Amino acid sequence: MNARETSIIQDLSLAPEGHLKIDWVKEHMPVLNRIRKRFEQEKPFAGLKVAICLHLEAKTAYLAKVIQAGGAQVTITGSNPLSTQDDICAALVEDNIQVLARYNPEPEEYKQHLIKTLETKPDLIIDDGGDLVTILHEERPDLLPQIRGGAEETTTGILRLKALVKEGRLRFPMMAVNDAYCKYLFDNRYxxxxxxxxxxxxxxxxxxxxxxxxxxxxxxxxxxxxxxxxxxxxxxxxxxxxxxxxxxxxxxxxxxxxxxxxxxxxxxxxxxxxxxxxxxxxxxxxxxxxxxxxxxxxxxxxxxxxxxxxxxxxxxxxxxxxxxxxxxxxxxxxxxxxxxxxxxxAGDGHPAEIMDMTFALQALALEYINNHYQQLEKKVHNVPYELDQQVAAYKLEALGITIDRLSEEQKAYLESWKE
CATH class of the missing domain: 3.40.50.720 (NAD(P)-binding Rossmann-like Domain)
Known part of the structure; x- marks a missing residue:
């Protein structure tokens, strides 16, 4: 894929400023950096297409690059017309990530960006607010068979997903990243x-x-x-x-x-x-x-x-x-x-150190879906607790904080009904 030929953005000449923003957040996202190194070696998404619909700013851009480092062909669009940053879009195109977004498009153009993102026929999706999932189920069911599953970022999106499940209509498994401890305790609150x-x-x-x-x-x-x-x-x-x-x-x-x-x-x-x-x-x-x-x-x-x-x-x-x-x-x-x-x-979104944890969860949840989609029911799944703990452990390590560990005797005590 040649992203320069297939992308729809405002101005490619804005790329240098976008690269600076992405480089800045990268320096403050040690958990995602660690995951990227493993992805570069293992290529968990080799040969797959990934569609991302998130607020298109620097932290999101770096998540897209981490997924790309895992071997995926990535297409990204914005989840809000006023949060897309044109310089970030240009920088991603230069990094051969297809971008279908620009700041403040007309409503119909914004909708077309979402549809064109899905028309790349992705295997996996990362959604924000359920927009991609809604279009797939209501307007483009012809694209559903290709989808292995995905991850949802927000409370609103999970509510929409659960409504689909209640009606028996959700056609692939989705991970509720928003409900992971490291998401709502830190991202949602701080x-x-x-x-x-x-x-x-x-x-x-x-x-x-x-x-x-x-x-x-x-x-x-x-x-x-x-x-x-x-x-x-x-x-x-x-x-x-x-x-x-x-x-x-x-x-x-x-x-x-x-x-x-x-x-x-x-x-x-x-x-x-x-x-x-x-x-x-x-x-x-x-x-x-x-x-x-x-x-x-x-x-x-x-x-x-x-x-x-x-x-x-x-x-x-x-x-x-x-x-x-x-x-x-x-x-x-x-x-x-x-x-x-x-x-x-009207701002730049959450601090980079916070999104480091959330987007680490997104990357790991997407990998989990890809590894287990054939066994998972077509419903909303919680992020496995061990992934939450892994992200938290990586974060503590990056902060230079050491915590205690249970001894085998203590573990046995907690698992026993006897004193």
Whole structure:
């Protein structure tokens, strides 16, 4: 495959800047570097095609290069039109990875990039939000027989996959990378927590200390967003629909209330639920002048922008990635990054050291699927715990941290019902 001839990107001349970004993250991804060395020797994907749909920035690019080092012919596209970085796309093309993506394409063009990625007839896929899987099952079932299986990155994608399984329609095994311990404990909490506020602060250039932040959803991502907001000096309110998570937020020291109550109090609102219409008309009407709204969920449906536009008398871009909606009476509400993932649409995503662990899991999960796809049921599978432990052990080793090991006697004690 000649990637220069088959890719669809914005500008190949941007490649030098993209290479610098990829080289930078590579220096901070020791776990993935270790896996790459083994892949180069063993070639676990020799002769196979791999399709990747992820946020197309530097860390993702390095994952694609690691998969390529394992012998795969790699095609990659973006999972969000505003998170694709054109210089990264150009650099990958120079490394002979087919890229079908550019920053901020029209919706139909974005959809065509996804379809063309699947038309390469991949054996394995890495998906983000279930877009590739959905197209395969709804629009291009002719491409299903080639697929051995794949790995899913996000909570939203896993929910979609489980819905397919419930209907008895999923046609190949998928690994729930999002549900691996090293994913949700570190990526979802620390990665999302930091990167969301990186994106908000870079975009607004406003202080957080002393402000009231409303975090909608207290899953692992919401926990990270709330924790970082508290660290920045904000007063934090959490809204939830799950009573257990609500109590957890309360015991973590946050105020807990309904969204109807919180709407009047917040200076910043961050949605992290994976559900639609979490902020809607009745909430916009109660918000104070100058409220700032951001989404950290996968799809741009958590803030009901259609209802906000219906209330607005005017709308304008006041700063890059900030849209101002002026309502009757002069009240202004600001939406960041068009309601898309603020940490990627208005930032660089999670820190490299965090994505090192997540993408190491992706690489190992893909290898596991390829080795066992004939024996695995066509459903959503958890990442084997030993892969989680392997990634964690590699990370500790890279950090120079030594931990204890159980003696044989201790192991026997833990496995016995006798004292």
């Amino acid at each position: 990665g999302t927590g930091q990167s969301v506020w990186d994106g908000i602060n870079r975009t607004t250039n406003l202080v957080v200390a002393g402000k009231t932040v409303v975090v909608i959803g207290y899953g692992w991502c919401g926990k990270g967003v709330a924790m970082r907001a508290k660290g920045l000096g904000a007063k934090v309110i959490v809204t939830e629909v799950d009573p257990i998570k609500a109590i957890e937020a309360y015991m973590d020291g946050f105020e807990v209330m309904s969204m109807d109550q919180a709407a009047e109090l917040g200076d910043y609102f961050v949605t992290v639920t994976g559900n639609k219409d979490c902020i809607r008309k009745s909430h916009f009407e109660k918000m104070k002048n100058g409220a700032i709204l951001a989404n950290a969920g996968h799809f741009d449906v958590e803030i009901n922008l259609r209802e906000l536009e219906g209330l607005a008398q005017s709308k304008r871009v006041v700063r890059k990635n900030i849209e101002e909606y002026q309502l009757a009476g002069g009240k202004k509400i600001y939406v960041l990054a068009e309601g898309r993932l603020v940490n990627l649409a």
